[in-house]
Amino acid sequence: MDRTATGDNLDMTLPDQPLLLSPRQARARFRTGLVPPTTSGWCGGFAQANLLAVPRELAFDALLFARRNDRPCPLLDVTDPGDPVPREVAPEADLRTDLPGYRVYENGEPIVEVADATPYWRDDMVAFLFGCSFTFEGALRAAGVPVRHIEQGRNVPMYVTTRQCTPAGRLAGPLVVSMRPIPSPLVGLAGEVTACYPTMHGGPVHAGDPAELGIKDLDAPDFGDRVDSRPGDVPVFWACGVTPQAVVMASRPPYAITHTPGLMFITDRTDVSFRTA
Amino acid sequence: MDRTATGDNLDMTLPDQPLLLSPRQARARFRTGLVPPTTSGWCGGFAQANLLAVPRELAFDALLFARRNDRPCPLLDVTDPGDPVPREVAPEADLRTDLPGYRVYENGEPIVEVADATPYWRDDMVAFLFGCSFTFEGALRAAGVPVRHIEQGRNVPMYVTTRQCTPAGRLAGPLVVSMRPIPSPLVGLAGEVTACYPTMHGGPVHAGDPAELGIKDLDAPDFGDRVDSRPGDVPVFWACGVTPQAVVMASRPPYAITHTPGLMFITDRTDVSFRTA
Numbered sequence: 208m209d210r211t212a213t214g215d216n217l218d219m220t221l222p223d224q225p226l227l228l229s230p231r232q233a234r235a236r237f238r239t240g241l242v243p244p245t246t247s248g249w250c251g252g253f254a255q256a257n258l259l260a261v262p263r264e265l266a267f268d269a270l271l272f273a274r275r276n277d278r279p280c281p282l283l284d285v286t287d288p289g290d291p292v293p294r295e296v297a298p299e300a301d302l303r304t305d306l307p308g309y310r311v312y313e314n315g316e317p318i319v320e321v322a323d324a325t326p327y328w329r330d331d332m333v334a335f336l337f338g339c340s341f342t343f344e345g346a347l348r349a350a351g352v353p354v355r356h357i358e359q360g361r362n363v364p365m366y367v368t369t370r371q372c373t374p375a376g377r378l379a380g381p382l383v384v385s386m387r388p389i390p391s392p393l394v395g396l397a398g399e400v401t402a403c404y405p406t407m408h409g410g411p412v413h414a415g416d417p418a419e420l421g422i423k424d425l426d427a428p429d430f431g432d433r434v435d436s437r438p439g440d441v442p443v444f445w446a447c448g449v450t451p452q453a454v455v456m457a458s459r460p461p462y463a464i465t466h467t468p469g470l471m472f473i474t475d476r477t478d479v480s481f482r483t484a
Numbered sequence: 485m486d487r488t489a490t491g492d493n494l495d496m497t498l499p500d501q502p503l504l505l506s507p508r509q510a511r512a513r514f515r516t517g518l519v520p521p522t523t524s525g526w527c528g529g530f531a532q533a534n535l536l537a538v539p540r541e542l543a544f545d546a547l548l549f550a551r552r553n554d555r556p557c558p559l560l561d562v563t564d565p566g567d568p569v570p571r572e573v574a575p576e577a578d579l580r581t582d583l584p585g586y587r588v589y590e591n592g593e594p595i596v597e598v599a600d601a602t603p604y605w606r607d608d609m610v611a612f613l614f615g616c617s618f619t620f621e622g623a624l625r626a627a628g629v630p631v632r633h634i635e636q637g638r639n640v641p642m643y644v645t646t647r648q649c650t651p652a653g654r655l656a657g658p659l660v661v662s663m664r665p666i667p668s669p670l671v672g673l674a675g676e677v678t679a680c681y682p683t684m685h686g687g688p689v690h691a692g693d694p695a696e697l698g699i700k701d702l703d704a705p706d707f708g709d710r711v712d713s714r715p716g717d718v719p720v721f722w723a724c725g726v727t728p729q730a731v732v733m734a735s736r737p738p739y740a741i742t743h744t745p746g747l748m749f750i751t752d753r754t755d756v757s758f759r760t761a
Binding site: 263266267270271274282285287288333375376 | 540543544547548551559562564565610652653
């Protein structure tokens with residue numbers, strides 16, 4: 208990707224209305240280096256996705272892990288080894304450059320955080336895209352359910368839980384969840400709306416006492432930002448596509464590249480195209 | 485698997501009513517060496533499955549192929565490398581012994597056909613089970629749709645078509661279909677009934693002129709038996725789980741083990757548990 212070719216787009220200011228950008232426009236901004244606090248609220252109506260890329264040698268374990276843990280890892284696309292193009296969900300995109308931020312892991316340790324993964328993308332990398340709960344936030348708001356972290360201009364808070372995923376080969380580790388404070392009378396509605404998006408993590412895995420997931424302090428998320436609840440809000444938890452990162456940290460495979468939590472890949476597929484009912 | 489331990493079951497006669505056997509009973513008979521002409525019509529009410537087992541090195545390609553070709557290869561179970569137990573669909577079974585017949589392929593050539601795959605099962609084999617259309621034959625008959633090959637005591641006829649599957653890694657090849665002659669007024673009903681079983685290949689891929697699939701002679705199937713049509717019957721074609729065998733023959737990977745066409749693995753899962761509507 209030659210950055211000079213898009214030099215006239217080298218604009219590091221955040222767009223006034225990221226909700227109104229097309230996926231192609233947003234990806235072009237990210238490709239030229241823009242790193243927003245989160246992609247939540249960007250490109251209204253389009254599905255967002257989590258990234259896990261591993262060398263071919265680990266790809267079977269990763270694909271099997273996704274199949275066995277489809278709540279946190281609902282598979283939207285898999286690339287051929289070495290192909291950085293997600294041909295099912297965005298055939299004109301390049302996964303090495305088109306996300307705002309990446310984390311590179313060696314032996315389970317994050318060694319660097321970058322805006323362009325090209326120098327780290329090995330020849331045999333296989334990329335997996337998993338659905339992201341940002342995708343159903345538009346439907347939540349349309350149903351009258353407030354989304355606090357968007358109201359507050361923050362990334363969604365995410366927590367490593369004490370629930371374990373089903374292992375696959377060399378991959379094992381804990382479930383990660385995202386949390387949204389929901390007004391008590393709207394918790395049922397939030398569950399109904401999100402259950403219609405099974406490939407975006409579906410309905411909540413838990414609502415209420417965070418201790419039941421082993422979360423000690425809601426104000427200290429493991430990823431993303433703390434978010435302020437309002438009186439009467441209940442914490443509601445959804446399976447999260449950052450789970451593969453917790454699994455990489457727990458299982459310590461030699462090499463992996465992921466998105467930075469909250470900085471997603473924005474696909475060309477509409478959110479309603481993933482709605483089942 | 486020590487055959488002497490089940491020596492008192494060494495009964496090579498076909499059961500009078502295979503429809504009434506439980507999956508466990510049927511697998512025990514196959515384990516002790518019984519090879520029926522087909523498992524179609526066996527263990528009424530239980531789902532049957534196609535087998536593809538490959539060394540771990542090819543497992544990612546196979547899993548990705550299944551994902552990209554879920555009509556012929558609807559995935560019911562995947563084992564961990566070296567584990568011969570299909571833990572999702574029959575946790576007490578052993579895939580090395582519990583099918584009536586196996587084909588072993590080297591470089592795409594079938595080198596041997598055996599009733600016990602144990603001597604051929606390498607330490608790192610990964611087994612894939614794909615849904616089989618035998619599973620919906622009970623629902624067809626219950627709906628009043630005759631199933632000719634069962635009436636005639638034969639295996640279902642299967643044909644290699646000129647339609648190509650979507651490749652994945654080193655795996656590419658043609659679609660294989662099974663064919664059932666259906667009385668013309670019942671073709672629509674047969675489509676409706678079978679569409680309710682998407683993980684058993686779902687509705688037909690074609691009805692009518694075999695030439696549209698590149699099939700030259702219905703009386704010369706590539707696998708299984710010729711079946712007699714009755715006046716007014718229309719040939720109806722479903723995607724078939726023998727497709728991976730045609731793909732192995734076309735792609736010539738170093739090693740693979742499959743079931744013998746028509747001699748399926750019988751799972752502990754009921755057919756209705758796979759019915760979606």
